[in-house]
Amino acid sequence: MFFSQAGARPQMWEVSPSEHKKWVEVFKACDEDNKGYLSREDFKVAVVMLFGYKPSKIEADSVMSSVDPNTSGILLEGFLNIVRQKKEVQLYRNEIRHIFTAFDRHYRGYLTLEDFTKAFRQVAPKLPERIILEVFREVDQDSDGHVSFKDFEYAMNYGQNCFQRQNRVP
Template identity: 90%
Template sequence: MFFSEAGARPRTWEASPSEHRKWVEVFKACDEDNKGYLSREDFKVAVVMLFGYKPSKIEADSIMSSVNPNTSGILLEEFLSIVRKKKEVQLHRNEIRHIFTAFDRHYRGYLTLEDFKKAFRQVAPKLSERTVLDVFREIDQDSDGLVSFKDFEYAMNYGQNEA
């Protein structure tokens, strides 16, 4: 696959000291009664505070099932690890969105083959038109001649997981 060969990868990222302090402060603020851990509900509030959305039941179940069964909730170090991973995913998705937007010069919310050709002429002028067409067809899963952000994101992440 083209994206496997391209090696689409999120950059490694570390939280700044101020961001790390903010995460610790949120943990402490959400740790009702200073238990030393976050319950399921505490965790949901912390995610709202840091990311602006309430986690779904599936996300909360997944997080809680990964917690050490000998504890009653999420300890600070576990929480920091979870938040760091969520932040990395958020940054990677934003990077993919930025690339998609650069391709979508008409702000239509989808890409055409012509959009791909123009973008590739600018960033990889020696790439053959045949290769650009192959990439487009690979991403256009439903063969309707349009690539949505969802299709584009899937292709970028698929390439990342393949390599």
């Protein structure tokens, strides 16, 4: 797929000292009774404080299942890793949204083949028309002639995963 060649995912994002400090402060604020870890409920509150939403049961279950059985919750280092990963995903999704918006010149909330062609002509002027058409058809999952943000995001993520698998060092 074309997007896999683009390597759309940003390089490792560097946490600023002030951001790191904020995360540590949130951990400490949510660590009731200074136990040295966050319980399931503490973790949920921390996510609300940092990201503005309450994690779903599935997300909380996933995080808690990764906790070392010898501890009763998420230790600071584990929390910092989780927050960093969530921040990277958030930044990547914002980047995808930005790219989609740049393609959506008429602000319709979807892309047409014409939008694709114009965008590709700017970034890859020698790319054959048939390749642009193939990419569009692949991304337009329901074949309605429109690519929604959801379709576009799926294609970007799918392409990135393929790119990572192709370039994995054994």
